[in-house]
Amino acid sequence: MGLGCLLTSGLIGLALAAPLFGAVAHAQGNGLVGARAAARDISAGVAVTGATVQRSGGTAKFLFDLNRIAQVEAYVLADPDRVVVELPETSFLIDPAIGRLAPAGRGEPAPLVSSFRFGQFAKGRSRIVFDLAEPARIVKATAEATESGGAAHLVIELAQTPADSFRAAARAARAAQFQKAPAREEAAAEAQPQTKPLIVIDAGHGGVDMGAVGAKSIYEKDIVLDVARRLAAKLAAGGKTRTLLTRTGDEFIPLGDRVKVARKAGAQLFVSIHADMLNETSVHGATVYTVSDRASDAEAARVAAKENDADKAGGMADSEEIGDVNDILFDLTRRETRAIGHQFAMSLIDFWKAAGDSNKNPVRSAGFVVLKAPDVPSVLLELGYLSNDRDLAKLNSEDWRQTAAERIAQAVERYFNRRSAASEPSAATAGLGAGLASAR
Numbered sequence: 048m049g050l051g052c053l054l055t056s057g058l059i060g061l062a063l064a065a066p067l068f069g070a071v072a073h074a075q076g077n078g079l080v081g082a083r084a085a086a087r088d089i090s091a092g093v094a095v096t097g098a099t100v101q102r103s104g105g106t107a108k109f110l111f112d113l114n115r116i117a118q119v120e121a122y123v124l125a126d127p128d129r130v131v132v133e134l135p136e137t138s139f140l141i142d143p144a145i146g147r148l149a150p151a152g153r154g155e156p157a158p159l160v161s162s163f164r165f166g167q168f169a170k171g172r173s174r175i176v177f178d179l180a181e182p183a184r185i186v187k188a189t190a191e192a193t194e195s196g197g198a199a200h201l202v203i204e205l206a207q208t209p210a211d212s213f214r215a216a217a218r219a220a221r222a223a224q225f226q227k228a229p230a231r232e233e234a235a236a237e238a239q240p241q242t243k244p245l246i247v248i249d250a251g252h253g254g255v256d257m258g259a260v261g262a263k264s265i266y267e268k269d270i271v272l273d274v275a276r277r278l279a280a281k282l283a284a285g286g287k288t289r290t291l292l293t294r295t296g297d298e299f300i301p302l303g304d305r306v307k308v309a310r311k312a313g314a315q316l317f318v319s320i321h322a323d324m325l326n327e328t329s330v331h332g333a334t335v336y337t338v339s340d341r342a343s344d345a346e347a348a349r350v351a352a353k354e355n356d357a358d359k360a361g362g363m364a365d366s367e368e369i370g371d372v373n374d375i376l377f378d379l380t381r382r383e384t385r386a387i388g389h390q391f392a393m394s395l396i397d398f399w400k401a402a403g404d405s406n407k408n409p410v411r412s413a414g415f416v417v418l419k420a421p422d423v424p425s426v427l428l429e430l431g432y433l434s435n436d437r438d439l440a441k442l443n444s445e446d447w448r449q450t451a452a453e454r455i456a457q458a459v460e461r462y463f464n465r466r467s468a469a470s471e472p473s474a475a476t477a478g479l480g481a482g483l484a485s486a487r
């Protein structure tokens with residue numbers, strides 16, 4: 048559904064003061080309520096210590112226990128349909144599994160909210176994202192002081208609304224968010240020009256976007272961050288390469304920003320680390336993906352679609368794509384970059400095959416947004432499947448994660464050894480890349 052048209056009527060921003068602070072205002076209109084609760088003291092950290100969920104017919108109510116009043120903003124987004132609640136940086140001292148809500152029983156109406164998740168979105172900002180099964184309007188989104196001293200409740204109330212009202216609210220919210228969004232470019236600024244090749248290590252997902260969730264609340268975002276850190280440590284110990292991580296903590300980073308980090312830093316290689324999940328429990332082993340316009344097979348297309356949804360899981364309106372420049376130089380560079388990426392993918396999977404840890408069909412390609420830097424060879428490694436018992440046990444083992452990091456490090460070092468032994472100038476990363484300045 049095209050959402051190109053941005054309404055100028057804008058987001059109805061309404062001050063919804065908590066009762067403690069005076070008048071209470073409610074507004075609905077188009078099913079859109081921008082709600083803000085007055086903040087008395089935003090210097091102390093906010094913590095969520097408990098959560099209660101009430102769902103019935105066409106309504107849903109969520110009550111989060113807060114240690115104090117915090118500023119709250121809520122809005123809806125479409126495709127997929129979500130409610131996003133913005134908070135200052137918040138510690139969630141509750142089990143993330145609470146967000147996996149039970150589906151409707153047989154014959155029961157679908158619940159308004161199918162699931163929700165929470166976590167850091169950016170420095171100083173956290174989010175709660177509700178996935179909607181039906182179009183909903185925000186009846187209430189406010190932090191209210193409880194009677195007993197400093198504690199507060201964050202109250203989110205949603206009600207079913209007609210689809211066209213929901214769409215109108217989502218368009219307005221999207222327009223408002225676009226006006227606010229700052230560009231994130233901090234990480235790359237630290238990179239210094241040096242002679243050792245630079246590898247950007249990208250731990251998938253993070254913060255409010257948890258990625259795949261395995262049994263016993265094992266999260267893809269945690270596993271891949273651990274492997275990324277171990278890989279950086281291993282490469283640093285080897286002393287032959289430099290590394291830069293797209294994220295070093297439990298933080299949400301949009302896909303487009305991950306690509307920008309690699310391009311701005313002039314990386315020679317980009318390695319994105321993930322773990323997959325299927326309904327089918329017997330599929331196992333690692334797979335390396337490269338970028339292509341047409342998916343190598345249906346399975347690769349499925350994985351790319353799922354990974355490309357990461358921005359939506361984080362509550363963003365749209366993924367930012369590197370614009371296709373209709374230019375021969377651009378095209379040549381991209382082709383060369385992709386060929387190099389494929390070479391590295393083949394070399395990387397050799398180490399997994401040798402250990403008997405690879406998938407049956409371990410090298411595939413599809414349109415992954417995070418691999419689309421036209422001048423940085425990029426691969427995405429799915430370490431294994433959280434849905435397979437044997438893989439899950441491995442992914443959950445520190446020893447195995449260390450071994451996994453060492454395999455990737457060996458592949459990276461061998462790859463750069465061979466490239467420098469061939470002593471040809473690195474076309475994709477030096478000469479041709481420079482011609483792309485205008486495309487950046």
Ligand SMILES: [Zn+2]
Pocket residue numbers: 251252258259267321322354
């Ligand atoms: Zn992933």
